[in-house]
Amino acid sequence: MAQSNQGIQTLLEAEKEASKVVAKSRQYRTQRLKDARTEAQKEIEALKAQKNKEFVEFEKQYGGNTDETVTKANAETEEQLKEVNTLYQKNKQQVIEKLLSGIVNVQPQIHPNAKKAKPAA
Incomplete structure (x- = not known):
């Protein structure tokens, strides 16, 4: 044991x-x-x-600098606005003349697809 x-x-x-x-x-x-x-x-x-x-x-x-980016974008926008205004002033009279000539000098014509109506019998 x-x-x-x-x-x-x-x-x-x-x-x-x-x-x-x-x-x-x-x-x-x-x-x-x-x-x-x-x-x-x-x-x-x-x-x-x-x-x-x-x-x-x-x-x-x-x-980049956000101020520089904003300034650059504003300058480009101003330049484009000046260009658009210059073109507007340059072509304004021609556009007015074309519009008036189209309104004043109307020459009515029958459309080439229009067919002469047949008299009802």
């Missing part, structure tokens, strides 16, 4: 030792997960900072 008790005692000690190893492994795994999360968060922050920097550079390069 003593040998049986000693075998059981050895098994219990081995089980305790195994549970300690399992607990230690779980603790190690948990710590590794925490470290991995921390490292991943640092990488994410670094990548985010880099992308923000690239965006600011891109915006500076291609965005």
Whole structure:
């Protein structure tokens, strides 16, 4: 019986030792997960900072200054308005003459597709 008790005692000690190893492994795994999360968060922050920097550079390069853009658009609009007014003043009289000649000089004609009506019998 003593040998049986000693075998059981050895098994219990081995089980305790195994549970300690399992607990230690779980603790190690948990710590590794925490470290991995921390490292991943640092990488994410670094990548985010880099992308923000690239965006600011891109915006500076291609965005331009909105005041300059508005000023340039206004200048182009004014130039086009002047051109339209110049053409209007230049061609105004000719347009009026063409309109009046079309209204005053009417030459009535029968449409080529119109057919002569037959008298009713």
